[in-house]
Amino acid sequence: MNDPMHEVLFSALMGYFLGSFPAGVVAGKIKGVDLRKEGSGNIGFTNAYRVLGKDFSGKLLSVMVLVWDMGKGLLATMLAASIFHSHESVAYAALFSVLGHLYPVWLKFRGGKGVAVGFGAILGVCPPLGVTLIAIWVTIFALTRISSLSALVSYFLLPILAAALVRTHHLDPVIFPPMPMISVLIWWHHRENIRRLLSGNEKNLKKS
Numbered sequence: 465m466n467d468p469m470h471e472v473l474f475s476a477l478m479g480y481f482l483g484s485f486p487a488g489v490v491a492g493k494i495k496g497v498d499l500r501k502e503g504s505g506n507i508g509f510t511n512a513y514r515v516l517g518k519d520f521s522g523k524l525l526s527v528m529v530l531v532w533d534m535g536k537g538l539l540a541t542m543l544a545a546s547i548f549h550s551h552e553s554v555a556y557a558a559l560f561s562v563l564g565h566l567y568p569v570w571l572k573f574r575g576g577k578g579v580a581v582g583f584g585a586i587l588g589v590c591p592p593l594g595v596t597l598i599a600i601w602v603t604i605f606a607l608t609r610i611s612s613l614s615a616l617v618s619y620f621l622l623p624i625l626a627a628a629l630v631r632t633h634h635l636d637p638v639i640f641p642p643m644p645m646i647s648v649l650i651w652w653h654h655r656e657n658i659r660r661l662l663s664g665n666e667k668n669l670k671k672s
Contacts, residue, residue: 478544537565540561541587541589558642562581562646590639
Protein backbone atom coordinates (compact mmCIF):
# COMPACT_ATOMS: atom_id res chain seq x y z
CA MET A 465 0.00 0.00 0.00
CA ASN A 466 2.04 2.93 -1.33
CA ASP A 467 -0.73 5.46 -1.97
CA PRO A 468 -0.55 8.10 0.81
CA MET A 469 -4.32 8.61 0.74
CA HIS A 470 -4.93 4.88 1.16
CA GLU A 471 -2.47 4.79 4.04
CA VAL A 472 -4.23 7.66 5.78
CA LEU A 473 -7.64 6.06 5.18
CA PHE A 474 -6.52 2.69 6.52
CA SER A 475 -4.92 4.36 9.56
CA ALA A 476 -8.10 6.35 10.20
CA LEU A 477 -10.28 3.21 10.05
CA MET A 478 -7.88 1.30 12.28
CA GLY A 479 -7.84 4.20 14.75
CA TYR A 480 -11.62 4.42 14.75
CA PHE A 481 -12.21 0.75 15.49
CA LEU A 482 -9.54 0.58 18.19
CA GLY A 483 -10.88 3.77 19.74
CA SER A 484 -14.45 2.50 19.68
CA PHE A 485 -13.85 -0.37 22.12
CA PRO A 486 -15.91 0.71 25.17
CA ALA A 487 -13.77 -0.29 28.14
CA GLY A 488 -16.03 1.61 30.55
CA VAL A 489 -19.09 -0.38 29.47
CA VAL A 490 -17.19 -3.66 29.92
CA ALA A 491 -15.93 -2.59 33.36
CA GLY A 492 -19.45 -1.61 34.40
CA LYS A 493 -20.88 -4.94 33.29
CA ILE A 494 -18.30 -6.75 35.41
CA LYS A 495 -19.74 -4.91 38.43
CA GLY A 496 -23.33 -5.27 37.22
CA VAL A 497 -23.65 -1.56 36.45
CA ASP A 498 -24.36 0.33 33.25
CA LEU A 499 -22.21 3.46 33.46
CA ARG A 500 -24.37 5.08 30.78
CA LYS A 501 -27.23 5.12 33.29
CA GLU A 502 -25.28 6.04 36.41
CA GLY A 503 -23.55 9.21 37.58
CA SER A 504 -22.84 11.52 34.68
CA GLY A 505 -23.66 8.79 32.16
CA ASN A 506 -20.13 8.92 30.79
CA ILE A 507 -18.12 5.75 30.10
CA GLY A 508 -14.72 7.25 30.90
CA PHE A 509 -12.46 7.06 33.94
CA THR A 510 -13.98 9.87 36.01
CA ASN A 511 -17.50 8.48 36.00
CA ALA A 512 -16.19 4.93 36.35
CA TYR A 513 -14.30 5.98 39.46
CA ARG A 514 -17.30 7.79 40.93
CA VAL A 515 -19.72 4.93 40.26
CA LEU A 516 -17.53 1.84 40.61
CA GLY A 517 -14.80 3.04 42.96
CA LYS A 518 -16.59 2.30 46.20
CA ASP A 519 -14.40 -0.74 46.90
CA PHE A 520 -10.96 -1.98 45.87
CA SER A 521 -12.16 -4.03 42.91
CA GLY A 522 -14.16 -1.07 41.60
CA LYS A 523 -11.16 1.24 41.93
CA LEU A 524 -9.04 -1.33 40.09
CA LEU A 525 -11.60 -1.56 37.28
CA SER A 526 -11.67 2.24 37.03
CA VAL A 527 -7.90 2.32 36.63
CA MET A 528 -8.18 -0.39 33.98
CA VAL A 529 -10.65 1.84 32.09
CA LEU A 530 -8.12 4.67 32.20
CA VAL A 531 -5.25 2.43 31.08
CA TRP A 532 -7.24 0.91 28.21
CA ASP A 533 -8.61 4.25 27.02
CA MET A 534 -5.11 5.73 26.92
CA GLY A 535 -3.71 2.50 25.53
CA LYS A 536 -6.07 2.29 22.56
CA GLY A 537 -5.06 5.77 21.39
CA LEU A 538 -1.40 4.92 21.81
CA LEU A 539 -1.81 1.55 20.11
CA ALA A 540 -3.56 3.09 17.10
CA THR A 541 -0.74 5.55 16.51
CA MET A 542 2.00 2.99 17.12
CA LEU A 543 0.45 0.57 14.63
CA ALA A 544 0.09 3.30 12.02
CA ALA A 545 3.73 4.28 12.55
CA SER A 546 5.00 0.71 12.31
CA ILE A 547 2.94 -0.18 9.23
CA PHE A 548 3.29 2.96 7.16
CA HIS A 549 6.17 5.01 8.64
CA SER A 550 4.12 8.07 7.75
CA HIS A 551 3.64 11.02 10.11
CA GLU A 552 0.36 11.92 8.44
CA SER A 553 -1.00 8.40 8.91
CA VAL A 554 -0.04 8.52 12.59
CA ALA A 555 -1.78 11.87 13.06
CA TYR A 556 -5.03 10.67 11.52
CA ALA A 557 -4.91 7.41 13.44
CA ALA A 558 -4.80 9.63 16.54
CA LEU A 559 -7.74 11.78 15.43
CA PHE A 560 -9.90 8.80 14.52
CA SER A 561 -9.12 6.89 17.70
CA VAL A 562 -10.64 9.88 19.52
CA LEU A 563 -13.60 9.88 17.13
CA GLY A 564 -14.06 6.16 17.72
CA HIS A 565 -14.24 6.74 21.46
CA LEU A 566 -16.64 9.67 21.09
CA TYR A 567 -18.88 7.97 18.52
CA PRO A 568 -18.55 4.18 18.86
CA VAL A 569 -20.61 2.23 16.37
CA TRP A 570 -21.26 -0.44 19.03
CA LEU A 571 -23.02 2.07 21.32
CA LYS A 572 -25.16 3.82 18.71
CA PHE A 573 -22.45 6.48 18.37
CA ARG A 574 -22.77 7.64 21.99
CA GLY A 575 -19.41 7.25 23.70
CA GLY A 576 -17.18 9.03 26.16
CA LYS A 577 -15.50 12.44 26.18
CA GLY A 578 -12.17 11.45 24.70
CA VAL A 579 -9.74 12.84 27.26
CA ALA A 580 -7.74 9.70 28.08
CA VAL A 581 -7.76 8.27 24.56
CA GLY A 582 -6.61 11.68 23.32
CA PHE A 583 -3.69 11.68 25.74
CA GLY A 584 -2.64 8.22 24.59
CA ALA A 585 -2.98 9.13 20.94
CA ILE A 586 -0.96 12.33 21.30
CA LEU A 587 1.75 10.41 23.17
CA GLY A 588 2.00 8.24 20.06
CA VAL A 589 2.11 11.24 17.72
CA CYS A 590 4.69 13.22 19.70
CA PRO A 591 5.81 11.90 23.12
CA PRO A 592 7.02 15.28 24.47
CA LEU A 593 3.69 16.87 23.54
CA GLY A 594 1.73 14.04 25.15
CA VAL A 595 3.78 14.15 28.34
CA THR A 596 3.36 17.92 28.54
CA LEU A 597 -0.44 17.68 28.18
CA ILE A 598 -0.66 14.99 30.85
CA ALA A 599 1.53 17.09 33.16
CA ILE A 600 -0.80 20.06 32.65
CA TRP A 601 -3.83 17.87 33.44
CA VAL A 602 -2.17 16.51 36.60
CA THR A 603 -1.18 20.00 37.76
CA ILE A 604 -4.65 21.51 37.28
CA PHE A 605 -6.29 18.48 38.85
CA ALA A 606 -3.98 18.59 41.86
CA LEU A 607 -4.98 22.21 42.42
CA THR A 608 -8.73 21.90 41.78
CA ARG A 609 -9.71 18.20 41.94
CA ILE A 610 -11.94 18.96 38.93
CA SER A 611 -11.31 16.53 36.08
CA SER A 612 -13.26 18.46 33.46
CA LEU A 613 -11.40 21.73 34.10
CA SER A 614 -8.09 19.89 33.89
CA ALA A 615 -9.10 18.41 30.53
CA LEU A 616 -10.37 21.72 29.14
CA VAL A 617 -7.15 23.53 30.00
CA SER A 618 -5.00 20.74 28.57
CA TYR A 619 -6.88 20.54 25.28
CA PHE A 620 -7.14 24.32 24.95
CA LEU A 621 -3.33 24.36 25.02
CA LEU A 622 -2.92 21.39 22.66
CA PRO A 623 -2.98 23.29 19.33
CA ILE A 624 -0.89 26.12 20.80
CA LEU A 625 1.81 23.71 21.98
CA ALA A 626 1.63 21.71 18.74
CA ALA A 627 2.06 24.90 16.68
CA ALA A 628 5.07 25.85 18.80
CA LEU A 629 6.64 22.44 18.18
CA VAL A 630 6.02 22.78 14.44
CA ARG A 631 7.64 26.22 14.52
CA THR A 632 10.75 24.88 16.28
CA HIS A 633 10.92 21.93 13.82
CA HIS A 634 10.33 19.32 16.52
CA LEU A 635 7.04 18.35 14.89
CA ASP A 636 6.32 17.58 11.23
CA PRO A 637 3.77 20.15 9.94
CA VAL A 638 1.60 17.36 8.45
CA ILE A 639 0.86 16.25 12.01
CA PHE A 640 -0.62 19.61 13.03
CA PRO A 641 -4.12 19.70 11.40
CA PRO A 642 -5.65 16.92 13.54
CA MET A 643 -4.52 18.60 16.78
CA PRO A 644 -7.03 21.50 16.80
CA MET A 645 -9.68 19.05 15.55
CA ILE A 646 -9.09 16.88 18.62
CA SER A 647 -9.28 19.95 20.86
CA VAL A 648 -12.58 21.12 19.35
CA LEU A 649 -14.12 17.65 19.63
CA ILE A 650 -13.17 17.30 23.29
CA TRP A 651 -14.33 20.82 24.16
CA TRP A 652 -17.65 20.15 22.39
CA HIS A 653 -18.17 16.99 24.43
CA HIS A 654 -17.51 18.98 27.61
CA ARG A 655 -20.12 21.67 26.88
CA GLU A 656 -22.31 20.60 29.82
CA ASN A 657 -19.25 20.64 32.08
CA ILE A 658 -18.46 24.15 30.83
CA ARG A 659 -21.96 25.32 31.77
CA ARG A 660 -21.58 23.80 35.24
CA LEU A 661 -18.12 25.34 35.67
CA LEU A 662 -19.47 28.76 34.74
CA SER A 663 -22.35 28.39 37.18
CA GLY A 664 -20.10 27.02 39.94
CA ASN A 665 -21.93 23.68 40.04
CA GLU A 666 -19.27 21.37 38.61
CA LYS A 667 -18.42 18.47 40.93
CA ASN A 668 -14.91 17.53 41.87
CA LEU A 669 -13.76 13.92 42.00
CA LYS A 670 -14.40 13.64 45.74
CA LYS A 671 -18.10 14.44 45.34
CA SER A 672 -20.71 11.90 44.27
